[in-house]
Amino acid sequence: MLSLPFSAVSAPIIGRQRLQRHLPAEALQQASIHSLKQEQRLSLAIGLPLQNQEELKNLLKDISDPNSPNYQHYLTPSQFTERFGPTENAGWRYWPKMQAIGDVLG
Numbered sequence: 001m002l003s004l005p006f007s008a009v010s011a012p013i014i015g016r017q018r019l020q021r022h023l024p025a026e027a028l029q030q031a032s033i034h035s036l037k038q039e040q041r042l043s044l045a046i047g048l049p050l051q052n053q054e055e056l057k058n059l060l061k062d063i064s065d066p067n068s069p070n071y072q073h074y075l076t077p078s079q080f081t082e083r084f085g086p087t088e089n090a091g092w093r094y095w096p097k098m099q100a101i102g103d104v105l106g
Contacts, residue, residue: 048086048094056084 036042050056062070075083 046094046098048090050084051086051090052084 059070059075062068063073065071
């Protein structure tokens with residue numbers, strides 16, 4: 001089972017899924033270096049899309065514009081996460097794909 005950064009991560013895996021067309025074309029052209037041994041563990045970090053991307057784009061423009069009242073007014077990490085970080089619901093939206101990755105790898 002994969003570890004995820006949101007709270008309820010122990011949902012059971014339902015059935016086996018095969019990923020299709022999940023790799024960029026460039027990756028398909030690369031030769032495999034080697035396979036992991038059964039006892040080796042592979043850790044993955046999966047990034048979820050940010051929310052309010054248009055607002056983020058405008059904020060970045062404002063904090064870079066010397067004529068803006070928000071010029072060089074940066075957000076703290078917690079402010080950024082609150083405004084633009086993925087929601088817990090976003091994590092659940094990607095859960096089936098993460099389960100499938102776990103099935104393929106594990």
